[in-house]
Amino acid sequence: MTASADDAALDQARQQAQAARLRQVWATPGGWRYWSAVNNSEVGLWYTATAFVFLLFAGLLGLLIRVQLAVPDNDVLSAELYNQVFTLHGTVMMFLFAVPVFEAFSILILPEMLAARDLPFPRLSAFGYWCFLIGGLFVCGSIFFNAAPDGGWFMYPPLTTDLEQSGIGADIWLLGLSFIEVASIAAAVELIVGVLKCRPPGMRINLIPLYGWYVLVVAGMILFAFPPLIAGDILFELERLLDWPFFDPARGGDPLLWQHLFWIFGHPEVYIVFLPAIALLAMIIPTFAQTPIFGYSWIVLAAVGTGFLSFGLWVHHMYTTGLPAISLGFFSAASVAVAIPTGVQIFVFIATLLVGRATFSVPMLFACGALAIFTLGGLTGVMVALAPFDWQAHDSYFIVAHLHHTLIGGVLFPIIAGIYYFYPFITGRKLSDRLGRWAFWLMFVGFNISFVPMHFTGLRGMPRRIFTYPSGLGWDWLNLVSTIGAFILAAGILVLVLDVLRPKGRQPYVQRNPWRAGTLEWLTEMPGEDWGVRSVPIITSRYPLWDQPDLMRQVDEGRFYLADAEEGRRETLVTSVLDAEPMQCLRVPGNTFLTMAAAGLTGAVFIFATFHWWLATAVSAVLALVAIVAWLWTGTAIIPEKPSKPVGRGLELPLYASGPDSVGWWAMFITMLGDMAAFASLVFGYFFYWTIRPDFPPGPDAGPGVAWPFLALSLILAAWALTLAARRWNRQGLSQNLQLALPLAALLALAGTAALLAGPWQAGLQPQAAVYPATVWLLAGWTACHVVIGAIMQLYGLARSLAHRLTPAHDIDIRNIALYWHFTALTAVVTVAVLALFPKVA
């Protein structure tokens, strides 16, 4: 025994002890407590699996549609059931598969791609998942009670606001999906902060995997695209529930406002589902070309450019609504322009294949199939971007063909490529190559047989969403062919499902990094450990596994950061936004049932509201608030037992950070951007009515007057100022001043709320009477809700201070509350300006 051998043995023992501690800290609980897990590997897996179950359900609905349309004058489904089936098919595919699967996949793999232990807010991910599951089951289950929504997945009023013609299905759609949208936004916030703040040291922003860029762009788009729909949902439900006439032309409303709000969401949404799929290809293609992506900057250009341009396309869903040609022209221009970045991505992939040495495998097969299908979908997209052609194609089977080309080619095929590619990452085993080829060819051939003919079916005059058609119009054989193709496609998916589900217990684990990829997620052991990465490495390349020799061994030996969990806490690194310099050792909360309870109770609020069980709704709302406050109280802004700790390699990092250095501040900031987007949508509604109605507002004195709104504004601004003062006093060590200021601020805020609502109340504005009073009440109510939530936050801050969980040195809470109040003050200023002053100048 030499000394160095002793050292080596000692070193090995130390490593094993570290690994044991890490394993214990990150262990997934067993038994029924398994469902309290919040770790990204568990939640991501549930999330992905659930999204796929919804995909299969919606696929079955799609087959029902094809069965009904196989022959003319068919009566397998009644008109009523058919309308529910196609509405649910679209709704589930878009809201319960396409968007969530991206978030699910990202929660599953993004931390590993960034060599992070977890996302910064694991409990938020878990909350999002349970919301998604509850809302999804609620929406899907409705069809078994003949209560599914039946107005088409974009739910145009006034068909869907007519209580006679649309039953509870419309409420289920609105409330169920609003609930899921909230979960989506939560996931988006999480992913943005994850990409910006949880990268490994050294991974400067020019080195992040392309998937990270796409996640950043897409999550940003969600932040600005979903809130308009939530705003629209609020208008919609107020009309259905309380008869506020936002879409009723007889009382000054306009059905087109819904179309604007829906498509301001709806078109970016198409890119929200498409970009992540392209991101998967951007990970897969370099691996199989065994070369770095050629044109990294171009992909970034394409992702960011698409993200922006996609917000200028929404009216191309409204070309036939009779808007002036010049307006259509702008959107036509943007719709054409967005083809450029989309094309760039495709050419970057081809260029990468050219530079590298392509090896072919099932993921590549699906990637190429995706390219072939999506390119056609993109080209027909350019066709319908031209308004004159769209006037013919709109709402016909041409559009059905186009959108399935983009969504199946641009989302489903890449995702299946991703399944084959990442399956070993998740389970440690590979899927069958032979079954994969069968699945691909069945799906590819079936898809083309099914959907290519639809272009012609549509141009030969077949509108979409018809449950039957007469024979002799030249659609008969085209439809029959489409139905046959749909079943071939379904057979391919069945093969895939069988392959995924077949027991693989006897199959050996594959070697690590089976595809010889270059990115960090392939550091994972086979089978994977719950800790994600043994130690957080220092990165100097876009493809560290290719370019940093010996990286895997050093990571495994714990040579990098956070190789240990001495205090038995879950920890991950927080780094700076651009250059990924280590900034903080972030402690993330562990497993809990609180998030499940909070999601269940929040879900109960929405579900009870659907059935108008108001007492149960109110009780659930209070309980949900209690659960959320309990979760915040126990799981956030925890004061560490020491200010800092060594994280390895001689680096000492703080354990606590507040303000812009903390992830919580960024999450609040990003959330409030989304909140502002929703508010902006409501203000847009106000000015939209002003544009189209000469009597909106009815006169300079029609509104809530000037006195009440300005009184409200002064009170709210005073509450804001006091909050800021409280933050300052706290920093100066004057906790007692904070404890005085916050309750006073809450009082002022509540008084401001009362004054804000007193304006329209005193003016006798009847929201049911016409759209103007309804809009005034809406804006006042929105702001009032925000101020009341702000007051609750102030009281929460007071309680935290009294409990010594908010101290001069540990001030996360008050800084986040102050940040919230900046946005609330802005909301109040805009609301008062619009309500009190605009009628004077209009």
Add this chain to the structure above:
Amino acid sequence: MAAERALQTAGGLWTLIVSPTVWAVHFTLCYAVAAVYCAKAGGGQAADLLPVRAWIAAVTVAALAIILWSGHRALRQWSAGAVDPPHDAATLADRRRFFGLATLLLAGLSCVATIYVALPALFIGDCR
């Protein structure tokens, strides 16, 4: 203070989106003015769009000027292409060059997209 620092470190991210933001503002200004004009101005469907077309020309020139300025700055930041991509070294210089190139490319795209958005004003003369 910390907020300022955050903004400075994120500076590359903000300059990256200057030109697409200009496109978005330009788009909004064109669309909103045309929509309000056609809805509010007399003349109904046959209303002559001349004032709107003049407005679009003006905002287009302004938007293109800002985009070109942004592109020019990006060009310099990219070192005028002195070093070829892929800019994948873990250095401050390569990070800057990467941002320069990406910003430049986005400026180019925004430039094309802005011109596209202005094109309808060339072809369409009334509110029909």
Add this chain to the structure above:
Amino acid sequence: MRLTLRRGLLILAALAGGGLLFAWSGLFNVAASGGHWPITDWFLHWVMRSSVRTQALGIEVPELNEPAMVQRGAGHFAAGCAPCHGAPGQPQSAVVTAMTPPPPALAERIAAWQPNQLFWIVRHGIKYTGMPAWPATGRDDEVWAVVAFLLRLPELDDGTYRRLAFGDGATAHPLPPDTATLERLLPRCNACHGPGRAPATAPALAGQSGPYLAATLAAYAERRRGSGIMQLAADGLTPAAIAELAAYYAGSQAGSPPAAGTDLALLPEGEQIARRGVPASGVPACASCHDAVARYPAYPALAGQTAAYLAGQLALFQSGARGGTAYSHIMAMIASRLDDAQIAAVSAYYASQPPRQRAAALP
């Protein structure tokens, strides 16, 4: 011994098994002859009273003082309730008093209940007693009429009760020859539809067409039109009897116009709806069917009924509880397009119109 989850479950299973064994053995005696033990009797009543108290919470009580309503309830009470519960001057029979539990004589019990609780009992009946639920769903208006009568019951003497329940027994129209059936049935019908009673107590039948009346009676008899009152009245009527009754009432003189008290302000709008309809919401003019020059025999006349009756029927159509003849789906569709104000207006209008005799039959 510690009580674990497992042991607890075992104990529960044993208890359940024992209970099943006891029931299967037949040792439990279900004879009614012995009555309940006092403790059982107390417990069952306590459960019943608690249940009624809680279940009746939140039921809103309408105006119950209307004489027509009391008369309507009285007529049904005599036919449907008195056989078990007895009535003033009509003690309970020996047969019903041998029931377990025996149906109570009601007069002294009414005061123990609130109107909403009485409503709940009459509407839903009571399990494990002989008290049935109201035979027709969606007819709360009829249940309230019975409640209105029950509230008056404690103060009624024999004669007042008979006048309330049966009227003065007058017939509206000279009887045709060979009238054995009619003589037997008419007093029951006239208790509500006879002169001096209709249209306040029940709709006026005079002036309706024979085919309409026959089809309506058949609809009651076949349960296609829900009514706890009329189903009882129409039960067991032979087709011949239905035809005789229909012919008799179709040929009888229309009664006097309904009492005053209609809201005159409603009449212009009501007339507009009756004559022009509400085209914007797809409501055709009522007159196009109900007042046609020569009305189609399947359609009823509306003039001369009370506003309350007409509005009530339209509300039943809206709620889907109305049913009726093979033509009733037309009215259900139209009624669904009316709002409450329109219903009030058009009902007031027709209530203000004098009943009209049928014009000549079809060419």
Add this chain to the structure above:
Amino acid sequence: MGGTGAERRRAGWRLAWPAGLALAACSGSQSALDPAGSEAERVAQLFWVMLIGTGVIWSLVIGAAVYAARVRPGPHDPAISRRLIHWGGIGLPVLALTALLAYGLQLMPELRAAGDGLKIEVSGEQWWWRVRYQTADGRSIVSANEIRLPAGERVELTLASPDVIHSLWIPNLAGKVDMIPGRVNRLVLEPTRTGNFRGVCAEFCGASHALMAFAVVVVTRPEFEQWLSQEAAAATGASSAELRRGAVLFEQVGCGGCHAIRGTAAAGTIGPDLTHLASRRTLAAGILPNEPAALRRWIAAADTIKPGVRMPSFGMLPAADLDAIVAYLASLE
């Protein structure tokens, strides 16, 4: 105009020639690919141009991908890749898209140019079409579920809806325009040849959206004049006892509450005007042939033929009464 339209159509077909077989499948009375109106012709031409472009571009892109992945999967010079991105990803798309956008934009004012004088108000209602012809001399003639147009003239359609959103689409003549409650839209049609076509509702409008079609009849100007004067006339009186019985029953049963027959007491405005029902090509908004048997089926069971329809079914009428009403309606030429 008509002549140049025909020329354009021929030009369109020449352009379409490479599309070969697809052509054989294009004729039809409800097909955008068999244009019979100047708008549809120009759009069809645009489509064929774009289809060829699409075919070429798709082949090039997929060809390049297959070449790179399967044919010669070895490493190439990065300069080639760079050029591929510069030209394939940026240069050519910008050129092609600019040209296409200009093509599309210059078409728009042309397709939305004003009409020649004749105006038709069309109102989409669940689930049928109310049609009102406004003649130059100020008369207003009501009809339903059928639009007659003179060939070679630009006719302006005014589109509205009282209930939910519908969309009027006659693929052979032009693209669709929505009918939105609270708004009035316009569509100008210029049929270039006579013939019978079919139009449909293109926007989902409730349970029987699929059953909301109409007939479009394009005739020559003189034929149109003659038809319009006939349509303007009141209904001819019932000529036999059975028809008279049907007329009386029509009134007694209450049909007149919803339907109008000009020249009789029936003046309802809720449902389609039936004054010249028998002269129309179809029944029940384009879904049944106009023959007495179908008419009888429709009156007896409208709700099973068209789910959710606003007309009650009258299958409970005695057969003789039903027959008399059908016979009367079938006589309304």
